[in-house]
Amino acid sequence: MQPDRRQSRELTNMSEKIVISGMSCRFPASPTYQVLWENLLSKKDMLTDDDLRWPSGSFGIPERFGKINTVDKFDAAFFGVHGKQADKMDPQLRLLLEVSYEAFIDAGIDPQDIKGSNTGVFTGACSSDMLSISGNNIESVTGYENSGCSLSMFANRLSFYYDFHGPSHTIDTACSSSIVALDSAITALKEGKCDHAIVSGTNVIFSPSISLGFSRLNMLSPTGSCKSFDQRADGYARSEGVGAIILTKESLAKRIRARVHGSAINSDGYTEKGITFPNGNAQQILLKKLYAQCGINPNDVSYIEAHGTGTAAGDPQEVNAIEQALNISQRSADSPLYIGSVKSNMGHAEGAAGMAGLIKVLLCMEHGMIPANLHYSTPNENIEALNKGTIKVVDEHMQWDGGIVGINSFGFGGTNAHVILEGGINQNSKNQRTSSQYEQPEAIVPVIPCAARTSEAIDALLESYSESDISPDAIRFMQSIANRDTNAFSYRGCLVSNGNEKHIESSQIKGKIVENPQEVWFVYPGMGSQWKGMGKALMSHAVFSRAINVLNDVLEKTEIDLIWLLLKAERDTFTTPVETFVAITAIQLALTDMVSAYGITPGGIVGHSVGEIACAYADGALTKEQAILVAYYRGKSVEQTPASRGSMIVAQMTWQDAQSHCAEGITLACHNSEYSVTFSGEKQAIYVLTESLQDEGIDVQQVNSVGVAFHSHLIKGAAPLLDEYLASVITQPVQRSRRWISTSRTEEQWESA
Incomplete structure (x- = not known):
């Protein structure tokens, strides 16, 4: 009987680890996750009392709540949104487009690379104040409100923009929406419905109506702060937030921020105290079942990012459920379970609340520290484990080695969610990409x-x-x-x-960036550019060192030990033509390889003297092996020509003026620039010329030519010997290209071979 291939494929998908590889966010006073971390470390209370949304103190609702400051800015052209649509688009959706793109970049993924793929989009959201507001003025309705503010579009618009064909839906389970969205994404990845997923949560407040309703139900803190787990807990403070993560299979991840052990959701069902009253028993069942399914010993859990709204009913129900589900009675005050809630720092972001807690945990993993909860001083008397010390609120910054982390997220209608994570950049996991x-x-x-x-x-x-x-x-x-x-x-x-x-x-x-950027030219100098120790620092670069080692192997049959010459020689090196030519050429060849490794190709190539050997390599006229042997034999032919001995100087003067200084025994060797020339010739004649030029106030510098009068009449005797050597190295000459401008030929000869 043939195996069921579909079932086999599903089992394979189920066995592959799911990881979080990227993230981005906008939270109160925190335009990036880096700023969020700074705010957590500085113990900044991110809720404010101001008129940014409506006049503070209006309607009898709490004055303090968390606000995003950048909701009025949007690059519509970048996201392909027409101006009319952008004007009527809920800022939540605009921010979702922004943070999703940033999260991809954070994950090392160019969205264009996965265009048309089965990537899924899972968004948690509760409401659109903008949709309600747009209906207040019937005459101003354009029709774009529906496609710009509908909750379904919070996921569908992202799939449309990126051209993703995987699952795409917005989930509303109130305050647990974003972690329920995460659970849906994890399931979709395991079942092979998608290979990547954007998971996001959002909440932006434009209307006071929801705040007024919650306030009249005594759910909001009059002081505008979440006093999570504290005896003074008097309700929660509302907050805005938009966050996104990239979820993917471990084999596809370029970056691993955390590994997902598992997730689960359930419902409170019927409760006698009403639909909005939390059911600690349902929460306990959820956690106990999930940790058992994942095979995780509750004693291995190092931290729980709790829902922690700071309500008199919610905190005891949650923490007591954690105590029962994770067998906290087996712990002591010396090894407690640590808990915290980012709501104490930035308020309750409702549809984005779980995402805020998740991003906080990812930052803790990255930095090896759990920042302090705010507004906590006295443990809630109805939470026994807090008072016994077996569960401890992180009330001061705590160094942390990571480990197993659980994240709670509960909706006020009874939908409970929990996710278990492990790992992070700090962990140096064997599977982390290097x-x-x-x-x-x-x-x-x-x-x-x-x-x-x-x-x-x-x-x-x-x-x-x-x-x-x-x-x-x-x-x-x-x-x-x-x-x-x-x-x-x-x-x-x-x-x-x-x-x-x-x-x-x-x-x-x-x-x-310009449309027609200037070309990059490769320029190779000649004699005089050498110095002891050159190239030593570059040997740590793999491409450079690989090239030097190849060249060293080529020279193995000669008397030159290139590695010793460049890296180990204790005496003054480059005292002979062979050593100098080989060293200069080797460095230039290795540098050419290194620059080429970055995808840089020359629009033009020019070199001087021995530098033209590297020109030939860059142009493809010589192989690397041929080039280093040409340098070696060039030096050999000079050393075997005693008549070539002499010296060289560079003088700051025009070519025309220099011609009148060419006495017997001196050659005007090189036209370097408009006001620079090189003289070469017999040693005594060059010495006399040097003194004469200096007397005229002309700047003169000696060229370190190792005692050889290159580019002069004295070097002619080496030519026949060099020709013989080159014939043994270059058996099939290759014509240079037009991009190599030769400095050993006149301009009229540039087009010739």
Whole structure:
């Protein structure tokens, strides 16, 4: 009997780990997750009393609540949204487009790469105040309100923009919406319905009506703060928030922020005290069943990010359920279960509440620390484990080694959700991608790139990077996605670091992409550019060191030990033509390989003297092996020609003026620039010329030509010997291309071979 292939495929999908690979958010006073972390560490109360939404103190509702400051800004053109639609689009949806895109980039994914895929979109949302407000003025209705504010569009618009064909739906289970959306996404990934998923949650407050309703039911804190788990708990404070994560299969992840052990949802069912009263027994059953299914010992749980609304009814029901489900009685006050709730810091973001707690946990995993809960001083007397110390609220910043984490999220209609995570960047897991897995050669110095649509945005990114601690792996990760064809981002910038891993002290470079950028030219110098120890620092670069090792192997049959010459020689090196030519050429060939590894190709090639050997390699006229042997034999032919001995100088003067100084024994060797020439010839004649030029006030510098009068009449005797050597190396000559401008030929000869 043949096996059921469909069933086999499903079992394979079920066995593959699901991971969180990217995230982004907008929370009160926190336009990014980096700022959110800073606010958590500074113990900032992110709720405010101001007139940003409506006049503070109106309608008899609490004055303090959490607000996002950037809801009025949206790049409609970038997201392909017509102006008329953008005007009538709920800012929640605009923010969802933004954070979903940022989350993909955070995950190292270019959305264009998965266009047309079965990627799923799962959004948690409770309401659209904008839809209600738009109906207040019937005459202003355009029809775009329906497609801009409908909750279904909070998922469907994302699928439309990215051209994703997987599951796409918005989930409303009130305050548990975003974690229920996460559970749906995890299930879809396990069942093979999608390979990636955007999971998001959103809540933006424009109307006081919901606040007024909750206030009249005594659900809101009069002081506008969530006093989670505290004896003073008097209700919750409302808050705004939009957050998104990228969920994917571990085998596809470029970045692993956390691994998902499992998730589950259930319902309170019927409760005598009413639909909005929490059912601790249902919560207990949910947790106990899920941890058993995942095979996780409750004693291994290190932290629970609780729902923690700060209500007199909710906190005891939740924490007492945790105590029973996780066998907290087996713990002691010396090894308690730690709990916390981000609601104490930023309020209750309702449809985005679970996402806020999740992103907080991901940040804790990344930084190895759990930030303190706010507004906690006296344990709630109805929570026995808190008073016994077997469960402890994190009320001061706590160093944390990570481990198993659970996240609670409960809806006021009775839908309960829980997710179990483990791991993070700090964990150095064996499955975490290393820098070598990013398809990008390592940088000579750490270069941190960024792309944006405006110059101002580049400034903001550069400032953000310069103030951050960025690890070498993170730098290489950003480099791996920086050179993508992101035509929508017409501005580029980068930080060039000093190499300090912890603090970026750097220079900033920025500019706008031009349609016809200038060509990059490869320029190779000749004799005089050598110095002891050159190339030593670059040997840490894999491409460079690989090239040097290849060249060293080629020279193995000669007397030259290239590795020793460049890296280990204790005496003054480059005292002979052979050593000098081989060293200069080797460095130039290796640098060519390294630059080429970054995808840089020359629009033009030019070199001087021995530098033209590397020109031939860059142009494809010589192989690397041929090039290093040409350099070697060039030196040999000179060393075997005693008449070539002499010296060289560079003088700052015009070619025309220099011609009158060419006495017997001197050749005007090189026309370097408008005001620079090189003289070469017999040693005594050059010495006399040097003194004469200096007497005239002309700047003169000696060229380190190892005692040889290159490019002069004295070198002619080496030509027949060099021709003989070259014939043994270059058996099939290749004509140079037009991009190689030869400095050993006149301009009239440039088009010839």
